[in-house]
Amino acid sequence: MARTYEPVIGLEIHAQLLTASKLFCGCSTDFGKPPNSNVCPVCLGLPGALPVLNERAVRLAVRAALALNCSIVETSIFARKNYFYPDLPKGYQISQYELPFSEKGWLDIEVEGRKKRAGITRVHMEEDAGKNVHGRGGDSLVDLNRAGTPLVEIVGEPDLRSSAEAAAYMRAVRDILVFVGVNDGNLEEGSFRCDANVSLRPLGETTFGTRVELKNINSFRFVQRAIDAEIARQTVILDGGGQVLQETRSFDPESGKTASLRSKEEAHDYRYFPDPDLPPVVIGEALVEEERAAMGELPSQVRRRWVDELGLTEAAAQTLSQHPGYVRFFEGVRAQVPGLEPKKIANFMQTEVLRGAVVQGQRVSFSVSEGQLAELLTLLDAGTISGKQAKEVFALVEGTDQSPKAVVAERGMEVVSDAGELESLLRDLIARNPKQVESIRAGKKQVMGFFVGQVMKATQGSADPKVVSELLEKLVTES
Amino acid sequence: MTITRDDVLRVATLARLDLDDDSLDELVHELDRIVGYVRKLDELDTSDVPPTTQVAVSSAPLRPDEARPGLPTEVALREAPRSTPEGFRVPAFVDET
Ligand SMILES: [Zn+2]
Numbered sequence: 001m002a003r004t005y006e007p008v009i010g011l012e013i014h015a016q017l018l019t020a021s022k023l024f025c026g027c028s029t030d031f032g033k034p035p036n037s038n039v040c041p042v043c044l045g046l047p048g049a050l051p052v053l054n055e056r057a058v059r060l061a062v063r064a065a066l067a068l069n070c071s072i073v074e075t076s077i078f079a080r081k082n083y084f085y086p087d088l089p090k091g092y093q094i095s096q097y098e099l100p101f102s103e104k105g106w107l108d109i110e111v112e113g114r115k116k117r118a119g120i121t122r123v124h125m126e127e128d129a130g131k132n133v134h135g136r137g138g139d140s141l142v143d144l145n146r147a148g149t150p151l152v153e154i155v156g157e158p159d160l161r162s163s164a165e166a167a168a169y170m171r172a173v174r175d176i177l178v179f180v181g182v183n184d185g186n187l188e189e190g191s192f193r194c195d196a197n198v199s200l201r202p203l204g205e206t207t208f209g210t211r212v213e214l215k216n217i218n219s220f221r222f223v224q225r226a227i228d229a230e231i232a233r234q235t236v237i238l239d240g241g242g243q244v245l246q247e248t249r250s251f252d253p254e255s256g257k258t259a260s261l262r263s264k265e266e267a268h269d270y271r272y273f274p275d276p277d278l279p280p281v282v283i284g285e286a287l288v289e290e291e292r293a294a295m296g297e298l299p300s301q302v303r304r305r306w307v308d309e310l311g312l313t314e315a316a317a318q319t320l321s322q323h324p325g326y327v328r329f330f331e332g333v334r335a336q337v338p339g340l341e342p343k344k345i346a347n348f349m350q351t352e353v354l355r356g357a358v359v360q361g362q363r364v365s366f367s368v369s370e371g372q373l374a375e376l377l378t379l380l381d382a383g384t385i386s387g388k389q390a391k392e393v394f395a396l397v398e399g400t401d402q403s404p405k406a407v408v409a410e411r412g413m414e415v416v417s418d419a420g421e422l423e424s425l426l427r428d429l430i431a432r433n434p435k436q437v438e439s440i441r442a443g444k445k446q447v448m449g450f451f452v453g454q455v456m457k458a459t460q461g462s463a464d465p466k467v468v469s470e471l472l473e474k475l476v477t478e479s
Numbered sequence: 480m481t482i483t484r485d486d487v488l489r490v491a492t493l494a495r496l497d498l499d500d501d502s503l504d505e506l507v508h509e510l511d512r513i514v515g516y517v518r519k520l521d522e523l524d525t526s527d528v529p530p531t532t533q534v535a536v537s538s539a540p541l542r543p544d545e546a547r548p549g550l551p552t553e554v555a556l557r558e559a560p561r562s563t564p565e566g567f568r569v570p571a572f573v574d575e576t
Contacts, residue, residue, distance in 0.1 A: 019544045026547035035566045036556060040549030056544035077532055078539075084495055086569045132574055133566060141566030144555075261573075269493060274532035282538035 005200040005238065007231050008208055009166050010158035011223075013173055014151050015183040016128070016191035017060040018362070023127045023150035024051030024094065031189055035143035043148035045089030050277055057125065057150035061101065062283060063291040064152050064182045065123040067298060068173070070105030072288050078125075078278040081270045086142050087130035095153075097272040100124035101283060107176070108300060109168040118169050119157030126151050152182075158197065158208065163227035167220050170194055172299075179324050180295045184361030187218050194223060198230045200238060209234075210244040214251055214258060226251035230258050302327055310342035319350055325364030326354070336374035340381055348377060352394050367398040376404040386464050389413050413462055422455065422468060426475055429454050440476050448472055481518075482511040 019029055025042035041049035062072060076099045080092040105120035128149040133141040154173060160166045174192055177183035184191055199211035214230060217223045229251065234244050249258040297305075303317040312320075320326050326349070333345050356367030368376075376397070380390040385408055393404050393413065408414060429451055430437050439447040448469060455468045487506050491498050498506065549555070552564075561568035 021544050021546040025549070026542070026545060027549045028546035030546075034552065035564065037552050038549060039552075039555045044550070044555060052542040053539045054544050055541035058541065075538075082493075086567075086572060132572075134571060134574070136563075136565070136568075138571055139561075139568045140571045141563065141568055143566045271493065276532070279533045279536040279539045 003239070004203045005231075005235055006203045006205070007161055007163075007227070008158045008199045008201060008211075009160035009163075009227060010197045011154075011156045011160070011166060011169060011173075012195045012197070013154040013156070013170065014128075014193050014195075015064070015154065015173075015177050017057050017064075017150040017152060017182060018184060019054055019056045019060065019150055021054060022148035023054050023057050023125070025049075025148055027145075027148065029149050030145075031191075033145055035141070036145060038145040039147070043089075044144060045091070051094065051275075053278065053281065054150060058101075058281065058283065059287065059291055059294075060182045061123065061125045061150075061152050062288060063180050063295050064154070064177055065102035065105065066288070066292050067176050067180045067182070067295055068105040068107055068120050068123060068154065070102040070120060070123050072102050072283055073099065074284070075099070075280050075282050076101035076124075077280045078275045079272045080275050081272055083270060085129065086140065087132050087144070087147065089130070089144060089147060093127060093129065094275055094278070095126035096124035098274075099280075101281060107169065107172055109165060109172050111162070111164045111168045116159075116165065118159040118165075121155040121157050123152050123154050126153055158199075158211075163224040163231070166196060166227055167224045170223050171220055175299050175322060178362065179299050181324070181362060185359075186361060187220075190218065193218050196223060196227055196230075198227055198234070199244070200231065200234045209238075210246050212244065212246070212258075213248045215248055215261060217251060222251060222253055225253070225256060226258060229256055233258060306342070306346075312343060312346050316343075316346040316350060319354070320346060323359055323364055324362070325359065326357070329353070329364070329366060329370060332370035333374050333377070336370060337378055337381075340377055344377060344381065345373075348373070348380075348390070348394075352391060356398055368394065369401070372397050372402075372404055379404060379408060383464065384408065384414055386462065388461055392461075422459075422463060422471055423475070425455055425458055426451065426468070426472055430475060437476055482507055482514055486510075 016029075021027060022029055022038075022043055025040050027038045027040050027043055030038065042051055065072060076096055078094050079097040081095045081097065082092045084091060100122045101124060103122040105123065107118050107120060109116050109118055128146050128151050130142050130144040130147040133143070156169065160169055174183070174185050174187075177192070178185040186192060194217045196214040196217060197211045198214060199209040201207065201209040212230060212234070214226050217226050230249065237244055245263065247263045248261045250261050251258050299321045302321045303314070306312040306317040306321070307314060320330050330345060330349060333349075334340075334342055337345075353366060353368065353373060358365045376390060376393055379385050379393075380387065385393060389408075393407050396402070396407050397404050433451075436447050436450055451472050452465050452468045455463050456465065484503060484507055487498070487503060487510060491503075491506075556562040556567065559567050
């Protein structure tokens with residue numbers, strides 16, 4: 001009989017730090033420049049070139065670690081991780097091994113309403129490798145613009161138990177890093193990527209099974225699919241009485257399967273040793289406190305405040321706290337219309353505003369300004385326009401600097417709330433549709449929709465359906 | 480002897496060195512002498528000495544985050560045996576890092 005296995009998953013996330021220059025040299029970190037145009041003797045690995053550490057990279061790394069609840073280690077060291085690869089010109093990667101600058105953090109995630117705290121082993125700094133292009137006349141081409149770009153590696157504890165938890169964790173880390181201004185969260189351009197360690201063990205067992213490392217997963221969807229595929233593969237092996245090999249595998253989104261890349265190196269194959277070119281990194285208390293202050297409110301804190309103090313739903317708070325730009329926009333509108341229920345701003349942002357919002361790294365461009373939305377929601381709240389009209393006005397002012405007020409006035413969109421006009425419309429309809437009136441009197445309330453619809457048509461949608469229903473009910477019962 | 484042929488072969492593999500039998504024997508001998516020489520340090524009691532990786536500077540100097548021009552691309556590519564404007568040209572390989 002097939003046994004039930006428990007997946008044990010830990011993620012290693014690489015996130016690029018938002019610096020102007022590389023980790024150990026002054027070359028620009030600009031993405032998308034001509035190949036090998038942002039290179040120098042240091043990042044090309046030319047003999048005699050010496051690395052000098054980028055202060056902002058250290059600061060952003062510290063901020064990332066603090067946001068992930070890690071403690072900062074005052075003195076840490078850089079080590080050389082030795083291996084040969086065409087995109088690694090020095091023959092080693094400068095990373096942190098024995099003494100990383102931070103450790104022992106955690107992160108709360110939520111999957112299907114269940115909250116869970118996942119441990120973070122460590123966060124360390126390292127440099128990125130170059131980029132390769134393959135299939136050029138039997139050759140591969142190497143572009144070293146990216147070589148030396150500053151990264152943090154976030155090593156998670158094997159605390160995750162499903163692919164859904166892994167995806168939630170990956171998202172939470174991404175949101176936090178973008179929030180505190182450390183990373184642009186761009187998975188497509190590779191500035192945020194993830195490896196997943198996956199093993200299975202019989203349910204109830206406390207020791208870990210043999211783990212497989214899934215490399216370079218670059219989307220939230222793929223992390224879930226890749227892990228599910230790997231769990232399925234390992235289950236078949238274990239059910240058949242076989243043994244899972246410790247190896248590195250990659251996920252092919254087309255076949256939906258993982259494939260072996262190589263047997264996993266042991267750490268000592270990398271022959272780590274302290275980099276003699278780089279003295280120890282000393283991170284003082286002052287720097288730590290400055291970065292703690294710069295970190296600001298974390299997404300989880302924003303959500304709690306919105307739910308507890310503003311009465312937003314968890315779902316709305318979740319959606320609107322996905323990007324610091326959304327938060328700034330929401331808070332900006334709220335500051336302009338302090339009398340308006342925050343929930344109403346949240347609803348309109350979710351249904352309309354976010355559809356036209358374009359996220360680009362740390363920046364979001366919205367199709368309307370905070371001022372335009374504040375004015376529009378004020379009109380809606382005052383009953384000057386209906387909800388349906390608010391959406392129309394929104395569409396009209398999108399991408400323009402027009403004032404919603406002016407648009408409403410120009411188009412004569414004010415709600416027809418003139419009771420006299422509505423009443424004469426309704427009386428006319430009642431006179432012409434005696435059968436429907438009888439049905440309503442007989443208790444068939446849904447027939448009221450027919451009248452409301454007719455009035456909306458006659459007023460070109462500018463009547464308030466609620467007012468129409470109330471008036472109709474009054475007229476039907478009294479006549 | 481503390482260094483074995485297997486040790487040398489293993490390090491040679493990691494270093495991508497293809498050694499013939501003669502150089503292998505020679506390296507076993509030489510590495511054994513080098514390691515033996517360094518091992519003299521074991522005669523000292525260093526249990527109270529913290530591991531030291533640097534003596535010249537106590538902490539890494541930091542550099543302001545300012546982008547500066549590097550090498551012109553032609554210069555960067557000049558010493559490479561094969562290159563194109565698209566990159567350093569190397570024998571085809573599979574990405575697996
Ligand atoms: Zn450089």
